[in-house]
Amino acid sequence: FKQKTAYEIPKRDWSSDVCSSDLADRKVTITLSDTNGTNVVVKDHTPTSTNYGTDHVAEALSAAISGSGPAGATYSATSIDSVVHITRASDFNITVEDDFGGTGAILIRSEIERFEDLPNSAPNDYIVKVSGAPESGVDDYYVKFATENGQSFARGLWQETIAPGLKYQYDFTTTPHILIRQSDGTFMFKKADGVTPGSGVPAGANYSAYKWSNRLVGDDTTNGSPSFVGLTISNIVLFKNRLGFLSDENIILSEASEFFNFWRTTVLDILDTDPIDVASSSPKIGKLKSGTVFNAELILFTDSSQLALRGGDILSPRSVALLPVGDYENYSDIQPVSSGLSVYFTYNRGNGFTGLREMVPQQNISGAYIVNTVSDLVPSYIVSKPSHIAASAQENMAAIVSNGDLYLYKFALRGDTIVQSAWFKYNFPDAASGGFAKVLWAEFVDMELYLLVSRSTSSIPVLEKIRLGNSITDASLVSGSNWTAHLDQRELKAAGTGTYDSATGLTTWNLAKPYSYISSKTAVYTTNGASLTVVSGTSYTLATDTAGTVVVRGDYSAVQVWIGCKYEMKYQFSQFWLQGKAGARGQSAMITGRYQLRNLSLSFEGTSYFKVKVATNGENNYEYDYSGIIVGTSVLNQIYLNRGVFRLPIYGRNTTTTVTLVNDTALPCKIIGGEIEAEYTDRATRYA
Secondary structure (H helix, E strand, O other), X not given: OOEEXXXXXXXXXXXXXXXXXXXXXXXXXXXXXXXXXXXXXXXXXXXXXXEOOHHHHHHHHHHHHOOOOOOOOOOEEEEEOXXXXXXXXXXXXXXXXXXXXXXXXXXXXXXXXXXXXXXXXXXXXXXXXXXXXXXXXXXXXXXXXXXXXXXXXXXXXXXXXXXXXXXXOOOOOOOOOEEEEOOOOOEEEEOOEOOOOOOOOOOOOOOOOOEOOOOXXXXXXXXXOOOOOOOOOOEEEEEOOEEXXXXXXXXXXXEOOEOOOOXXXXXXXXXXXXXXXXXXXXXXXXXXXXXXXXXXXXXXXXXXXXXXXXXXXXXXXXXXXXXXXXOOOOOOOOXXXXXXXXXXEEEEEEOOEEEEEEEEEOOOOOOOEEEEEOOOOOOOOEEOOEEEEEEEOOOOXXXXXXXXXXXXXXXXXXXXXXXXXXXXXXXXXXXXXXXXXXXXXXXXXXXXXXXXXXXXXXXXXXXXXXXXXXXXXXXXXXXXXXXXXXXXXXXXXXXXXXXXXXXXXXXXXXXXXXXXXXXXXXXXXXXXXXXXXXXXXXXXXXXXXXXXXXXXXXXXXOOOEEEEEOOOEEEEOOOOOOEEEEOEOOEEEOOOOEEEEEEEEEEEEEEOEEEEEEEEOOOEEEEEEEEOOOOOOOOOOOOOOEEEEEEEEEEEEHHHEXXXXXXXXXXXXXXXXXXXXXXXXXXXXXXX
């Protein structure tokens, strides 16, 4: 059988594999000296036929060495099992010889070729480099001894560790910070250093897990720093349960399921879960700026190209590749967005305008993409460089925020083919200033569009939302409601939240922060659609975080109400023309005669109120109100939504008459069609 014996000094030890029956009369010699070769100490031991175990050899050598050496620089030696541990205050040289041709004892000075030669006993936290093949450093690794029960020198286990003196921790001030939603609903922005602040946190909060992991194994060759160290991180992505950083030309993905770790956890093997650090294989040089997950791939963007990160069913360092899939210039610092079968991204059209492109999978060719320009029909529509884009597969819609305005691209699908599309531009009036609010950001969440808006009444941006879809009501907020209160910045106030002053006969509510009362714009409606008389209000005060107020005439303190800002819905009909046959070309406007308008009939449904304004020759202005409210009858939380035809006179020539639909109330209206009654007098004969 074989036994192991190890002799060790600080950062040095030795071991042997010998047959115990051969140990008798075989001498083991240890030579110690100062680093300059002086003060040589030679200690040896020859086992006898009755006392030849390796533990006895180690014990005898330990006793002989301990206390030897020059004055003030003596050696200390201890042994356990077949291991000798030798220490001294100053460094020294050591050699080991034996009568087995140098194979009976092995000296380890912080390094060994084979892990199998390490002893089962050693000092706690003692580190040894296992060098492996001497011609290469890629198979080197380090192990640290952990004794049983944390004893200073005992039996234990060797565990993989990091090379001594190596940088192992990030600078937490320059790594990405984290925003934590705390258990009490507040948010905390902090360094990811694992420290739980002493204040500003709920009781029992523990943020020790939120820390960028240290390097625990290997060295700069086997477990080098992630490529983002020392460089700027341009963007952050999530892909296949990994957190990713875009930095320079590389994408660096964390360990699978461990978002805070970008180091290998072992250098003995390449694991499928190991972090990934890869650069593009494209001949084009470009810094990665943004990316989005699409079609089971991560599509990454440089200023002039698109690349796909691929890795098969299991994304691992062995299988990953970053391959080019497009060469289209784009605003790579504007985050692209995937929706349904498309990836949308913006680009510079020149002359101060922006265009929108979509990337879609190419049919019948796996991994290939084609790019379409969806803004070709409106090349000079989107002004300036955008700040954000978003998309909704549910609504078949893409949104672009640019220059404070919101642009929407809406399309209709038949199968996978777009059969119709349209562009819209939205300005959001800022009632307080008389100008327009500035849209900073937009995002779709389910059937709602969220906007971050800067308004003159608040020095901080406000998060607002628009509900999308058909047949929307407030039933989810107001029990039994059959309508939607059309108010901006609206808030539903529960019964009992208003304060009634019997002396003045007025009811007061606090407005949602940071909104302010705006004269002639702030409105209050009951859930039955009744408009209350607003008499005054106050503005929000940021310095003291004091809410604005609105005051109405009457006692409505026990009534549920909507409070918000009125806006005007307005639609102007295009100029009316009689259409006539125009040969093979179909129809065209008949412009040679006189087209005298008489009456307009509007078909509507789900409507409670609207107004029609008629202006004739810029002189005569008429207004016709339609109201579906039936006085004296109502159902709780409901209004009367009527359908029918509203007929009104116009009496004007088509070229000098404008007809405008207006609704400046919170009540709904839905116009589904219109019909003109008119007389046409032709001054010429049209030949087909």
